Amino acid sequence: MNPLAAQKRRVQKTQFFQDLDKLDQYMHDDSDDTVHTSEVQQPSFALHEPSRPKKRTETFNIRRPRTAYRPPSTETSANNRVNERDLVSTKGKEGGPASSGAKNIQRTYLFLHPEPEFGPLFDKDTSYIIVDDKLDLKEALKDLRTSADVSKTPMVRMRWLVDCFRDHTVHDMRSSLFRVRGMKDPFCILDNEDVQAVAPAPKDAKSAMVMCAFNRPKLERPMTQDDFAQAIDFVQKVGLLDYQQFVDGESASEEVQPGRIGKKPESAECFNSRLQDFLCKEKNDGSSTNPNLQTMYILQQLAIYYERVGDKWRNLGYRKAVTALRYQQTPVRTKQDALLIRGIGESIADKIEEISTTGHLRKLEMAKADPHEQCLIIFMGIYGAGLKQARRWLSQGHRTLEGLLYNAELTPNQKIGVEHYEHFQARIPREEVRRHAAIVGEVLSSVDPGLQVIIGGSYRRGKADCGDIDLLITKADASLDHIRKLMTQFAIPELKKRGFLKAELSVSQSHDNGSKWHGASVLPNSSAWRRLDMLYVPWDERGAAMIYFTGNDIFNRSVRLLASWRGMRLNQHGLYENVMRGRGRTKITEGKVLEGKDEKKIFELLGVPWRPPEHRNL
DNA sequence: CAGTAG
DNA sequence: TGGCCTTACTG
DNA sequence: GCCA
Numbered sequence: 001m002n003p004l005a006a007q008k009r010r011v012q013k014t015q016f017f018q019d020l021d022k023l024d025q026y027m028h029d030d031s032d033d034t035v036h037t038s039e040v041q042q043p044s045f046a047l048h049e050p051s052r053p054k055k056r057t058e059t060f061n062i063r064r065p066r067t068a069y070r071p072p073s074t075e076t077s078a079n080n081r082v083n084e085r086d087l088v089s090t091k092g093k094e095g096g097p098a099s100s101g102a103k104n105i106q107r108t109y110l111f112l113h114p115e116p117e118f119g120p121l122f123d124k125d126t127s128y129i130i131v132d133d134k135l136d137l138k139e140a141l142k143d144l145r146t147s148a149d150v151s152k153t154p155m156v157r158m159r160w161l162v163d164c165f166r167d168h169t170v171h172d173m174r175s176s177l178f179r180v181r182g183m184k185d186p187f188c189i190l191d192n193e194d195v196q197a198v199a200p201a202p203k204d205a206k207s208a209m210v211m212c213a214f215n216r217p218k219l220e221r222p223m224t225q226d227d228f229a230q231a232i233d234f235v236q237k238v239g240l241l242d243y244q245q246f247v248d249g250e251s252a253s254e255e256v257q258p259g260r261i262g263k264k265p266e267s268a269e270c271f272n273s274r275l276q277d278f279l280c281k282e283k284n285d286g287s288s289t290n291p292n293l294q295t296m297y298i299l300q301q302l303a304i305y306y307e308r309v310g311d312k313w314r315n316l317g318y319r320k321a322v323t324a325l326r327y328q329q330t331p332v333r334t335k336q337d338a339l340l341i342r343g344i345g346e347s348i349a350d351k352i353e354e355i356s357t358t359g360h361l362r363k364l365e366m367a368k369a370d371p372h373e374q375c376l377i378i379f380m381g382i383y384g385a386g387l388k389q390a391r392r393w394l395s396q397g398h399r400t401l402e403g404l405l406y407n408a409e410l411t412p413n414q415k416i417g418v419e420h421y422e423h424f425q426a427r428i429p430r431e432e433v434r435r436h437a438a439i440v441g442e443v444l445s446s447v448d449p450g451l452q453v454i455i456g457g458s459y460r461r462g463k464a465d466c467g468d469i470d471l472l473i474t475k476a477d478a479s480l481d482h483i484r485k486l487m488t489q490f491a492i493p494e495l496k497k498r499g500f501l502k503a504e505l506s507v508s509q510s511h512d513n514g515s516k517w518h519g520a521s522v523l524p525n526s527s528a529w530r531r532l533d534m535l536y537v538p539w540d541e542r543g544a545a546m547i548y549f550t551g552n553d554i555f556n557r558s559v560r561l562l563a564s565w566r567g568m569r570l571n572q573h574g575l576y577e578n579v580m581r582g583r584g585r586t587k588i589t590e591g592k593v594l595e596g597k598d599e600k601k602i603f604e605l606l607g608v609p610w611r612p613p614e615h616r617n618l
Numbered sequence: 619c620a621g622t623a624g
Numbered sequence: 625t626g627g628c629c630t631t632a633c634t635g
Numbered sequence: 636g637c638c639a
C-alpha cells in the first residue's frame with residue numbers, strides 16, 4: 001500500500017472516534033449498576049460504521065456519580081447551575097422512562113456526521129456544544145453552520161465529556177483542560193469575538209466533529225444574516241463556478257451577446273456579491289484571491305464534463321474536491337500536499353500536480369475536443385431531451401439536428417424543440433419579454449379584469465436578456481381552481497386564436513391540481529418562437545410563488561436549504577414550519593403553513609434580510 | 619417510476 | 625464493496 | 636471520483 005495513503009488514513013482517524021470508543025467502554029462496564037436503554041446496547045457509538053445514518057439520536061443513561069458528584073457549591077456561578085440543572089433534568093420529566101431511577105440521568109444526544117456539509121444542526125434545544133479536541137472555536141462555529149444564538153450554550157472540548165464519564169462526575173467546564181482553543185469562557189461564546197485572531201486549526205482537523213445534546217430549556221433564537229450567506233455558499237459549491245467572471249470581473253467570452261452594448265448592468269454587481277460570498281468563507285487575512293483558483297476551475301470543468309457524460313458519482317467526487325480546495329489557504333502544488341486533503345485522493349492529486357506544473361489538463365483538453373461531447377451538448381439543449389435521450393440518439397448514430405429531424409423518433413415536444421432549436425437557445429431581449437407579457441396581460445384582462453400578470457424569472461431580476469419568459473398569473477382572493485378555469489377555458493384559447501401561442505409543450509390538463517403552462521409564443525410579425533412559462537398561483541400563495549419564480553436557481557436552493565436548516569420547508573406554495581424529517585431528510589410531516597402571501601414576510605420569517613430581485617443573481 | 623426542469 | 629444526492633411535476 |  002502506498003505509505004502516503006496509509007499516513008493519510010491515520011491522520012483522518014480523528015481523536016473523536018477514539019474518544020467515542022472510550023466513552024463506549026465507560027458506558028458498558030458496570031452494567032449491573034446502570035440501566036441502559038435498548039438503543040445503548042446497540043453500538044451507539046459505532047458512528048464509523050458504513051451503514052450509519054448521517055445523524056441519529058441516541059438515548060442513553062449516564063450513571064450518576066457515586067461520590068464525586070455534588071451539588072454546586074456556593075462559589076459556583078449561575079453558569080454552573082445551568083450546567084447542573086441540565087445534566088440532572090431528565091427526559092423523564094416529560095413523562096419519559098427515566099424518572100424512575102434517581103441514579104440514572106437520561107439524556108438524548110445527537111451525533112453528527114464528520115462531513116462539514118452534513119454538519120451539526122444547532123437546535124434551540126441544544127444543551128451543550130461539544131467540540132472535537134482538534135478544532136478551535138472558529139472552525140467549530142463554521143461547522144456548526146448557524147448563527148442562531150449559541151452565545152448562551154456552553155461549548156467545551158470532547159475531553160470534558162470523556163472525563164465526566166470516566167470519573168463519574170460533572171467536571172467544571174471552565175477548567176482550562178476543557179477549553180476549546182480560542183475561547184476564554186465556555187459559557188460565553190460572544191466574549192470570544194476575536195475569532196479572526198485564532199490560529200487556524202491544523203490541516204487534519206478539517207473534519208469537524210461536534211456533538212450536541214438535547215433537552216435544554218427553550219432558548220430564544222434571534223436570526224442573523226450569516227446563515228443565509230452560508231446557505232448560498234453551500235449551494236454555490238454545487239453550482240457552477242464561473243472562473244472568468246471571478247478572476248477579472250468580466251463575463252465569460254462564450255457568453256458575450258452580440259447585441260450587447262457596453263457592459264452588462266449586473267456584471268459588476270454580480271462580481272462583487274460573488275466575491276463577497278466567496279470571501280466570507282475564506283480566512284479574513286486580506287488576501288483577496290484563492291491561491292488555487294486555476295486548479296479549482298479546471299477541476300470544475302472536469303466535474304461538468306462528468307455530469308454531461310452521466311457519471312454522477314465522478315461528478316460528485318470532483319465537486320467535493322473543488323470544495324476542499326476552496327478551503328485551502330495555501331497553494332496546493334504537489335501530489336503529496338494534495339493527498340493530505342480530505343476529499344482528494346490518488347487520481348485527483350495526480351491531476352492537481354499536472355495542473356500546477358503544466359497549467360492545463362490533458363484529459364480535459366481531450367474531452368473538449370471530442371466530437372461526441374459537442375454533439376451531446378447540442379442534443380441536450382433540445383427542449384424535452386435530457387442526458388438520457390441525448391445519449392440514446394448519439395448511440396443510434398445521430399450527429400446533427402437535421403439528422404434527428406428526419407431520421408430519429410421524436411416526441412412531438414422534441415420535434416418542436418429541434419425545429420426551433422436556434423430560437424429557443426437565443427436570449428430574449430428584455431424589451432421583448434415585456435411585449436410578450438403585455439399581450440398576455442391584455443387578453444387576460446379581457447377575460448377577467450381581476451387577473452394579474454407578473455413577469456418573473458431573469459426579467460424580474462433585472463437582466464438585460466432572458467432565456468425564457470416566466471409569467472405568474474394570479475387574481476385577488478382567487479383559488480387555483482378558479483384561475484386555472486379562467487385560463488384554460490378562456491384565456492389560452494383566445495391567445496391561441498390570436499396566433500400568439502404557437503405550441504403547448506407541457507400543460508397540466510389531466511391533473512386537476514395542475515398549475516403550469518409551458519409552451520411557445522411569438523410576437524406579431526415575428527418568426528422567433530420563445531419559450532413561455534406560466535404559473536397559476538392562488539392569491540394566498542403569491543409570495544412563495546414569487547420567490548420560486550424569480551429565482552435564480554442558486555438563490556432558490558439556498559433559501560430552501562436554509563429553511564430546512566431552520567426546521568422549515570419552502571416551496572412554491574409557502575413556507576412551512578414544524579417539518580419533521582426522518583432518515584435522510586425525508587419528510588414525515590408536511591408541516592404547518594407559516595406564510596405564503598407575502599414575499600417579504602417569508603424572508604423575515606426565515607431570518608433572511610430582504611433582497612430585491614436584482615440582488616438575487618447569484 | 620423515469621425523466622426533466624429548475 | 626457499496627454509499628455518496630434538492631425538489632416538484634409530468635407522462 | 637472519494638471514503639469507510
